[in-house]
Amino acid sequence: MRWSNLFVPTLRDAPGDAEAVSHKLLVRGGFIRQLHAGHYSMLPLGWRVHEKVADIVRDEMNLIGGQEFLLPAMHPKSLWEASGRWQTMGDEMFRLEDRSGTEVGLGMTHEEVFASIALELNSYKALPQIWYQIQWKFRDEPRPKAGLLRVREFAMKDSYSLDIDYAGLDASFDKHHDAYLRIFERLDLDAMPVEASSGAMGGAGSIEFMVASPSGEDDVVRCPNCDYRANIERATSAIDVVIDSSGPDAPEKFATPGIRTIKALEEAGAPASSQMKTMVMVLDGAITLAVVRGDHQLNMQKLQDITGAIDIRPATPDETIEHLGASPGSLGAVGVSADITILADRSLQGRSNLTTGANEDDWHWRGVDIERDVKVSEWVDLREVSAGEHCPKCKTPLEIVRAIEAGHIFKLGTKYSEALGAHVLDADGEKQTIVMGSYGIGIGRNMAAIAETHADEKGLVWPVAVAPFEVVVTVMKIDDEATMGAAEKIYADLLAAGIDALIDDRDARAGVKFADSELIGIPFRVTVGPRGITNGQVEFTTRETMETAEVAVGEIVQTAITAVTQAR
RNA sequence: CGGGAAGUGGCCUAGUUCGGCUAAGGCGCCUGCUUUGGGAGCAGGAGAUCGAGAGUUCGAAUCUCUCCUUCCCGACCA
Numbered sequence: 076m077r078w079s080n081l082f083v084p085t086l087r088d089a090p091g092d093a094e095a096v097s098h099k100l101l102v103r104g105g106f107i108r109q110l111h112a113g114h115y116s117m118l119p120l121g122w123r124v125h126e127k128v129a130d131i132v133r134d135e136m137n138l139i140g141g142q143e144f145l146l147p148a149m150h151p152k153s154l155w156e157a158s159g160r161w162q163t164m165g166d167e168m169f170r171l172e173d174r175s176g177t178e179v180g181l182g183m184t185h186e187e188v189f190a191s192i193a194l195e196l197n198s199y200k201a202l203p204q205i206w207y208q209i210q211w212k213f214r215d216e217p218r219p220k221a222g223l224l225r226v227r228e229f230a231m232k233d234s235y236s237l238d239i240d241y242a243g244l245d246a247s248f249d250k251h252h253d254a255y256l257r258i259f260e261r262l263d264l265d266a267m268p269v270e271a272s273s274g275a276m277g278g279a280g281s282i283e284f285m286v287a288s289p290s291g292e293d294d295v296v297r298c299p300n301c302d303y304r305a306n307i308e309r310a311t312s313a314i315d316v317v318i319d320s321s322g323p324d325a326p327e328k329f330a331t332p333g334i335r336t337i338k339a340l341e342e343a344g345a346p347a348s349s350q351m352k353t354m355v356m357v358l359d360g361a362i363t364l365a366v367v368r369g370d371h372q373l374n375m376q377k378l379q380d381i382t383g384a385i386d387i388r389p390a391t392p393d394e395t396i397e398h399l400g401a402s403p404g405s406l407g408a409v410g411v412s413a414d415i416t417i418l419a420d421r422s423l424q425g426r427s428n429l430t431t432g433a434n435e436d437d438w439h440w441r442g443v444d445i446e447r448d449v450k451v452s453e454w455v456d457l458r459e460v461s462a463g464e465h466c467p468k469c470k471t472p473l474e475i476v477r478a479i480e481a482g483h484i485f486k487l488g489t490k491y492s493e494a495l496g497a498h499v500l501d502a503d504g505e506k507q508t509i510v511m512g513s514y515g516i517g518i519g520r521n522m523a524a525i526a527e528t529h530a531d532e533k534g535l536v537w538p539v540a541v542a543p544f545e546v547v548v549t550v551m552k553i554d555d556e557a558t559m560g561a562a563e564k565i566y567a568d569l570l571a572a573g574i575d576a577l578i579d580d581r582d583a584r585a586g587v588k589f590a591d592s593e594l595i596g597i598p599f600r601v602t603v604g605p606r607g608i609t610n611g612q613v614e615f616t617t618r619e620t621m622e623t624a625e626v627a628v629g630e631i632v633q634t635a636i637t638a639v640t641q642a643r
Numbered sequence: 644c645g646g647g648a649a650g651u652g653g654c655c656u657a658g659u660u661c662g663g664c665u666a667a668g669g670c671g672c673c674u675g676c677u678u679u680g681g682g683a684g685c686a687g688g689a690g691a692u693c694g695a696g697a698g699u700u701c702g703a704a705u706c707u708c709u710c711c712u713u714c715c716c717g718a719c720c721a
Contacts, residue, residue, distance in 0.1 A: 084653085084654095084671095086653090086654055086655090086670090086671085087654075087655080087670055087671080087682070088654055088655045088656095088670075089654090089655090090654075090655085091649085091654090091655070091656085091714085092649080092650095092713060092714045092715090093714090094714080094715075102654095103654095109713090111712080111713085112712080112713065112714090165719095166719095167719085167720070183721080184721060212721095214720080214721090216719090216720065217644080217718080217719050217720070218715095218717095218718090218719075218720085220714085220715085225720085231721095233721090271721095281721085283721095292720090375718090388718085389718095480721085483721055485721075513721080515721060517721095551679085551680055552679075552680090583682095584678090584679065584680090584681080584682075584683065585679075585680040585681055585682095586680080586681035586682045586683080587681085587682050587683095588680095588681085588682095589680080589681050589682085590681070590682050591682085602680080604680060605680095606680070607680095614680095
């Protein structure tokens with residue numbers, strides 16, 4: 076490709092509203108342009124990177140026996156009604172009507188469609204299968220952000236495993252796990268597999284692949300000593316046992332005028348770790364109390380996962396007063412109506428002599444023995460891990476890092492195959508519901524994650540495997556015949572050797588060419604100028620280190636080929 | 644959806660507080676000359692319904708109202 080013919084609108088300044096490194100650099104480098112919130116145009120450079128990422132994913136999927144499909148992006152309402160997700164997906168699904176008034180939805184993922192195709196499988200002999208596609212997904216995200224990191228329209232590789240039983244699912248899941256690790260290695264992403272919540276997908280278990288980055292949207296709990304890693308939505312920790320001093324035989328009500336916070340109550344003499352914090356939640360319309368220790372934080376996702384609730388929100392002040400009789404700040408779970416479910420965090424199990432709100436403004440209880448005085452419906456893990464708490468495996472203090480979700484794999488089970496009636500006959504002639512897994516990687520998001528983690532003050536530093544071009548031949552003086560002739564020959568030889576080369580034949584100043592090539596992050600640069608050519612020399616610069624070596628014209632092609640092939 | 648910020652040539656900004664000449668500057672773009680190994684210099688030039696609509700006023704980028712859009716935090720989210 077000749078730069079003089081290539082559309083690369085580089086910018087000296089990033090748009091004012093860009094914050095994330097990848098967003099700024101992908102826009103400045105002429106890779107992407109925003110059309111509107113959450114929708115980006117891929118410019119030629121961006122599309123090259125995107126497709127190189129996609130090809131790596133495709134390659135690894137094929138290596139585990141995946142078969143590539145391409146399914147429609149627009150789906151009939153009936154299909155999503157069959158799985159129940161027409162209802163449960165809520166506002167996140169784009170929905171529209173065709174001219175005849177038939178309702179359709181834009182696919183957010185393709186479990187239903189693949190399951191419907193799986194109806195044509197009849198025998199266990201056909202299993203297992205791994206089916207995948209790289210297709211555009213549409214999600215009406217409430218808040219698109221950070222350039223390509225969170226968008227409403229994006230290409231995703233989604234694959235689905237079809238097995239006769241759960242042992243088969245485990246094997247397919249492990250294949251994907253390994254394939255994903257290889258993909259991230261080839262993308263030069265340091266992705267941590269972590270235990271994750273399965274959210275709206277349902278299913279028996281899931282693993283997220285997380286890339287640490289300040290632009291990420293998830294928190295990952297990580298042990299610096301052992302291999303423990305978990306999404307904060309799933310993470311647990313070991314905490315010090317609190318020994319309670321003996322309390323009274325029955326709770327005592329005491330006046331706490333004006334005290335509305337844990338902190339204020341602590342100043343009044345009740346340590347936060349000896350308080351019960353009562354959160355009034357509404358789960359699918361039902362009032363539920365979530366009780367955690369005063370110094371702990373409730374994790375809503377844990378609550379949702381445990382209860383399986385679809386709609387979950389804090390109660391409004393009016394609802395709180397209606398059901399508990401007091402305002403937030405004086406709430407407690409002692410003596411509440413028996414029809415209210417009380418979920419308590421396990422860290423409170425066995426605790427006594429606790430302080431909590433009395434459901435009467437300005438009054439609290441002390442001396443509460445939780446097992447004696449509170450009708451706990453279920454002991455569960457509700458609390459959010461904090462940094463510095465101890466690793467559940469090795470007791471080392473934990474750290475929490477922001478991370479980008481680069482991939483997510485699920486053991487789905489039979490939710491979709493059951494709903495759509497996808498089953499096969501086993502060796503005994505018995506009907507078996509197909510056991511499914513689903514596995515996703517967002518292509519554009521991975522591209523952004525790479526940009527996020529491969530940049531310096533000059534711009535992007537793409538890994539060779541996904542760089543828009545592998546080598547740029549920078550011509551210092553295009554009207555110097557010897558220089559241009561030598562550059563053209565090097566360029567042609569590189570192309571002939573299968574190197575993805577670009578020749579910067581623009582009539583521009585050296586500084587502009589250098590700055591542009593560094594901004595767009597081409598891994599290697601061959602600089603050809605009259606100064607060196609008269610001595611038979613060119614320069615070879617490695618973007619990552621910015622080290623430059625003088626190389627004889629006769630050797631430069633081999634030098635570049637070696638560098639590229641080693642890094643691929 | 645709650646909170647905050649912002650919309651001025653392709654990009655970055657000034658101007659808005661306290662209304663007043665033809666809306667200013669930098670980058671980029673076009674032409675010419677010079678320059679030619681790190682985003683050049685000089686000269687000339689094109690390019691803006693100041694997010695949209697309504698209103699107040701002799702006069703609106705500036706004040707008022709409504710709407711739209713975008714960004715950030717939270718909620719939400721495979």
